[in-house]
Amino acid sequence: MKGISHPAHSPSAVTTLAQAHGMPLATPTVTDVYRAHRDFVWASLQRMGVRDADLPDQFQEVFIVVHRRLDSFEGRSAMTTWLFGICLRVAAGYRRKGCNKREVCISDDELSRRESPALGPEQRASQQESRALAQRVLDAMDIAKRAVLVMFEIEELSCEEISRSLGVPVGTVYSRLHAARAQFESLHQSFEPRTERRTR
Amino acid sequence: MKIPQRMSDPRSGASPEIQSGLRSLAKPRAMTEIERQLTSVAVKKIAAGTVAGAGSAALLKSGGWLAGALVVAAVATGALVRSAGPSHAPPTSPPGAAILRPVVLPTRPSRALEAVTQATAAPTAQPSPLAPVQWPAPTRAAQPRARSAHAALPVSQTPVAESPGPASAESAVALAAPTIAVGSATQGFGGRATSPNGEDPIETEAHALGEAMQLIARDPARALALLAAFDLAHPSAQLRAEREFLGFEALRALGRTDDAQLQGQRLIQRHPSSIQASRTRRLLQQMTGEVASQPSANSTPSAPATTPNP
Numbered sequence: 001m002k003g004i005s006h007p008a009h010s011p012s013a014v015t016t017l018a019q020a021h022g023m024p025l026a027t028p029t030v031t032d033v034y035r036a037h038r039d040f041v042w043a044s045l046q047r048m049g050v051r052d053a054d055l056p057d058q059f060q061e062v063f064i065v066v067h068r069r070l071d072s073f074e075g076r077s078a079m080t081t082w083l084f085g086i087c088l089r090v091a092a093g094y095r096r097k098g099c100n101k102r103e104v105c106i107s108d109d110e111l112s113r114r115e116s117p118a119l120g121p122e123q124r125a126s127q128q129e130s131r132a133l134a135q136r137v138l139d140a141m142d143i144a145k146r147a148v149l150v151m152f153e154i155e156e157l158s159c160e161e162i163s164r165s166l167g168v169p170v171g172t173v174y175s176r177l178h179a180a181r182a183q184f185e186s187l188h189q190s191f192e193p194r195t196e197r198r199t200r
Numbered sequence: 201m202k203i204p205q206r207m208s209d210p211r212s213g214a215s216p217e218i219q220s221g222l223r224s225l226a227k228p229r230a231m232t233e234i235e236r237q238l239t240s241v242a243v244k245k246i247a248a249g250t251v252a253g254a255g256s257a258a259l260l261k262s263g264g265w266l267a268g269a270l271v272v273a274a275v276a277t278g279a280l281v282r283s284a285g286p287s288h289a290p291p292t293s294p295p296g297a298a299i300l301r302p303v304v305l306p307t308r309p310s311r312a313l314e315a316v317t318q319a320t321a322a323p324t325a326q327p328s329p330l331a332p333v334q335w336p337a338p339t340r341a342a343q344p345r346a347r348s349a350h351a352a353l354p355v356s357q358t359p360v361a362e363s364p365g366p367a368s369a370e371s372a373v374a375l376a377a378p379t380i381a382v383g384s385a386t387q388g389f390g391g392r393a394t395s396p397n398g399e400d401p402i403e404t405e406a407h408a409l410g411e412a413m414q415l416i417a418r419d420p421a422r423a424l425a426l427l428a429a430f431d432l433a434h435p436s437a438q439l440r441a442e443r444e445f446l447g448f449e450a451l452r453a454l455g456r457t458d459d460a461q462l463q464g465q466r467l468i469q470r471h472p473s474s475i476q477a478s479r480t481r482r483l484l485q486q487m488t489g490e491v492a493s494q495p496s497a498n499s500t501p502s503a504p505a506t507t508p509n510p
Contacts, residue, residue: 029247030243030246030247031243031244031247034239034240034243038231038236038239039230039231042228042230042231043228043230046228046229047228052229055235056235056238056239056242059239060239060242060243060246063239063242063243063246064246067246067247126220127220127224128224130217130220130221130224131220131221131224131225133217133221134218134221134222134224134225135221135225137221138225150225150228152204152206153206153207153208153222154222154225154226154227155227155228156206159203159204174204177204178204181204181207184207184218185207185214185218188215188217188218188221192217
């Protein structure tokens, strides 16, 4: 689980989950984990670059791993931290297989939702270029850094919210965010000149 | 510790390109209701040990027809559901194409059967092709309802229940539904035979549609009866446009051109902006063209007899 720490002081996710479901203290089942954390897993995979078309497949990959390894989860870290690590591995495998290197099709609805209707043709083209470049940079980033960057910069979550979501200390979020922004800016600079040359 | 400023903020000092690029990127979207149900079913099967493979590709491959049906439903209802196609397939087409491309039901029943057979093929043992399905208890079975599929139901070909009960054809069909034998579509996620008598209505409905789709090729009358029975038992089901389209296909396969046209027109009226409506329009035009091109018996008495449109 590269880049993910397991703070020993985190509350036991097993305890929390069991209490939330009114169950005696016992290892939760994969169904319990699904009910409690499906939205987190779903969003995390998107933050890590899993395309919409592949989301259901990768989502199930995550829960297959959860099912296999749930017995080994000791509750020393938050459940979301553990799940985030699984998502990282699944997303890394997904990226290695080149699934996300395929052309991305965006529906007209999605495009119109992302673009401001007030923009003129030139501004719109410029915005499309900026988006394409930002997307390329994100795709080239380290997955864990990308996820934190997306949470902070795109979803506009606060560092405290990210900390709670990932089950890591706020300081860890700050340091990861710092590293992620540095990588993003560096990659953006390296990609930008090529884009400019191509558009001229 | 200083709270970092967002790069998309003009005061952050980030370049305008970065600001613009970050602002234009979409946030992660939430799960739609259909995706929630689909993933819930899949996780239940994972929990039950039905899915033990290295990946969910097998799961999704074996449930390919279900995914297709759900995609059709999602597009028809305007939801942005992404196709659950096998992700580990060679990247011969962009992933979004699976979303944007309609699920094309072959016009000829034999092709429909091939497509469904391929989609449901799995390395595990196949259930008996005539394994009976335990349907959920009909909730409104005895209430006759004027619905499209059973309006054109081949009552005489439908097994009649032993119950002396209702005399209406619709009720008889609804009661007879549990005795309908269906094909290998009883195989669900994970390649194991499953009963559609689950708790998830969408799963039950998708099972029914998959079974009907297979039956269109070899027994369209039974497919029609199956659709009608399900229509009665589940009046609030969601995949309505797809169900009506399968009814339309079954009628075409039976050679009941007039009924098929009527069914098609109803479908277009009810779901004018659906994919099924556009496909139905195209097929109706083909049917009209075929009928128009057929020589009249009076004008050309020596012409060979034409076979009904399958």
